[in-house]
Amino acid sequence: MQRLAIHTITTKSWDLPTAAAKYQAAGVGGAGIWRPWLEGRPLTESRRILDDHGIQAVSLVRGGFFPYLTSTEKQSALDDNRRALDEAAAIGAPQLVLVAGAMPELPLSESRRHIEEGLAACLDHARITGVKLALEPLHPMYADCRSAVNTLGQANDLLDRLGSPPEMGLAADVYHLWWDPALEQEILRAGDRICGFHVCDWLTPTRDFLNDRGLMGEGCIDIQGIRRQVEATGFEGWIEVEIFSDRWWSHDPDDYLQQILNAYQKHV
Amino acid sequence: MQRLAIHTITTKSWDLPTAAAKYQAAGVGGAGIWRPWLEGRPLTESRRILDDHGIQAVSLVRGGFFPYLTSTEKQSALDDNRRALDEAAAIGAPQLVLVAGAMPELPLSESRRHIEEGLAACLDHARITGVKLALEPLHPMYADCRSAVNTLGQANDLLDRLGSPPEMGLAADVYHLWWDPALEQEILRAGDRICGFHVCDWLTPTRDFLNDRGLMGEGCIDIQGIRRQVEATGFEGWIEVEIFSDRWWSHDPDDYLQQILNAYQKHV
Numbered sequence: 001m002q003r004l005a006i007h008t009i010t011t012k013s014w015d016l017p018t019a020a021a022k023y024q025a026a027g028v029g030g031a032g033i034w035r036p037w038l039e040g041r042p043l044t045e046s047r048r049i050l051d052d053h054g055i056q057a058v059s060l061v062r063g064g065f066f067p068y069l070t071s072t073e074k075q076s077a078l079d080d081n082r083r084a085l086d087e088a089a090a091i092g093a094p095q096l097v098l099v100a101g102a103m104p105e106l107p108l109s110e111s112r113r114h115i116e117e118g119l120a121a122c123l124d125h126a127r128i129t130g131v132k133l134a135l136e137p138l139h140p141m142y143a144d145c146r147s148a149v150n151t152l153g154q155a156n157d158l159l160d161r162l163g164s165p166p167e168m169g170l171a172a173d174v175y176h177l178w179w180d181p182a183l184e185q186e187i188l189r190a191g192d193r194i195c196g197f198h199v200c201d202w203l204t205p206t207r208d209f210l211n212d213r214g215l216m217g218e219g220c221i222d223i224q225g226i227r228r229q230v231e232a233t234g235f236e237g238w239i240e241v242e243i244f245s246d247r248w249w250s251h252d253p254d255d256y257l258q259q260i261l262n263a264y265q266k267h268v
Numbered sequence: 269m270q271r272l273a274i275h276t277i278t279t280k281s282w283d284l285p286t287a288a289a290k291y292q293a294a295g296v297g298g299a300g301i302w303r304p305w306l307e308g309r310p311l312t313e314s315r316r317i318l319d320d321h322g323i324q325a326v327s328l329v330r331g332g333f334f335p336y337l338t339s340t341e342k343q344s345a346l347d348d349n350r351r352a353l354d355e356a357a358a359i360g361a362p363q364l365v366l367v368a369g370a371m372p373e374l375p376l377s378e379s380r381r382h383i384e385e386g387l388a389a390c391l392d393h394a395r396i397t398g399v400k401l402a403l404e405p406l407h408p409m410y411a412d413c414r415s416a417v418n419t420l421g422q423a424n425d426l427l428d429r430l431g432s433p434p435e436m437g438l439a440a441d442v443y444h445l446w447w448d449p450a451l452e453q454e455i456l457r458a459g460d461r462i463c464g465f466h467v468c469d470w471l472t473p474t475r476d477f478l479n480d481r482g483l484m485g486e487g488c489i490d491i492q493g494i495r496r497q498v499e500a501t502g503f504e505g506w507i508e509v510e511i512f513s514d515r516w517w518s519h520d521p522d523d524y525l526q527q528i529l530n531a532y533q534k535h536v
Contacts, residue, residue: 143447179411
């Protein structure tokens with residue numbers, strides 16, 4: 001239980017003060033903070049809310065989205081990522097989770113080139129802030145418009161090409177990676193690059209491309225098996241529950257939080 | 269145009285005699301025959317219908333679905349695949365397209381073992397019938413319940429392990445493979461294993477996991493680029509248009525056929 005963290009998007013109806021209070025009351029000590037949860041108040045106040053409830057900001061979610069059509073868009077993406085690194089530092093989050101981005105208007109190879117260049121351009125600011133850039137490979141079904149980085153192997157190749165900078169790590173989400181026949185070997189290869197581990201489940205059938213994830217145990221992902229592989233690399237960090245689900249979002253949030261705790265203990 | 273083939277599921281409202289007549293009138297010489305289109309008449313009559321309209325059965329679609337929970341299901345899958353090989357031979361189709369199968373109740377590794385064993389068990393009958401088993405890797409979003417073979421690399425590995433039997437080939441569908449960063453190298457590696465090439469497009473957004481494919485040119489897949497890579501291996505076979513689309517299925521089918529021809533000439 002002391003490694004359980006919850007992404008604020010998981011309990012979407014709660015604002016930051018409510019989520020912090022509810023997590024604390026449930027004995028949850030970590031949270032993945034989505035950027036919209038920081039809006040409307042100074043960063044120092046968000047930090048104080050977390051501190052007051054004994055909640056560690058495990059990650060700030062999310063930066064990335066590097067591909068662009070114009071030089072204005074390119075600059076705006078870099079600016080936004082640097083701002084996100086500042087925000088992460090301000091709330092004490094050790095990592096910024098990156099969704100690489102993709103644009104259907106661009107050849108996939110071009111999106112991938114933009115991503116690599118964008119990451120390289122953010123390294124200095126990551127070093128200055130002390131916040132790690134945690135690249136999260138996304139499921140191939142998002143390759144058109146969300147992420148052109150779609151396997152852990154591809155992310156490992158990318159980090160190799162960048163020279164394995166210490167400012168970068170990898171966020172491994174079972175939802176995106178579970179199907180991959182090369183998963184075990186790529187987790188091994190990633191080794192201590194893995195700085196984030198996200199859990200949820202894959203439902204059969206899945207009715208929506210974005211918002212129909214399952215609570216752990218509701219689907220077919222071998223979460224415990226993947227966790228063992230990740231921990232075999234030495235990973236001892238937080239285990240982050242990140243569930244987008246219209247179904248769960250319409251459920252009573254207090255009961256949902258209790259079910260998350262139960263599912264975590266039983267299926268993670 | 270002389271390499272264009274259309275899967276009967278693409279023009280779903282037309283039965284076999286209608287599809288054969290419409291394809292012939294449009295100058296289309298090949299068809300991927302889905303098994304339901306053979307029901308209700310003797311195989312010899314289906315063959316005669318195709319022959320009378322100068323339509324070559326390019327492929328029979330589909331066999332596979334090897335994973336099982338009981339020994340009865342196991343036997344039934346093998347029986348059905350052998351029957352499908354017989355049907356393919358009867359209508360003159362040189363290959364049976366295989367969707368490998370997957371079951372959310374099984375560990376992925378177990379589904380994959382069943383698939384490998386099932387394929388091995390069908391080789392003899394493939395040799396006897398002279399029909400090739402064309403394994404089609406399916407998009408990772410189908411790994412839960414349709415296919416545990418999800419990349420061309422994985423299919424190449426599988427064929428390696430089976431000893432590259434001449435009774436087996438690979439069906440490469442751009443919809444399933446386009447996102448893969450290893451695609452070009454795995455097409456090269458597949459070489460003359462590629463015995464089928466299927467085209468359609470990936471829409472942004474895609475609204476349904478199964479039936480929201482695009483007509484070529486409507487989406488973001490670099491179909492011409494992938495075709496060049498496939499043809500660089502020596503592939504000179506049919507190019508099969510396979511589109512599952514509630515949207516197109518509700519369109520006037522004669523106009524749709526004309527749009528398929530236009531899209532094929534412009535975007536394939």
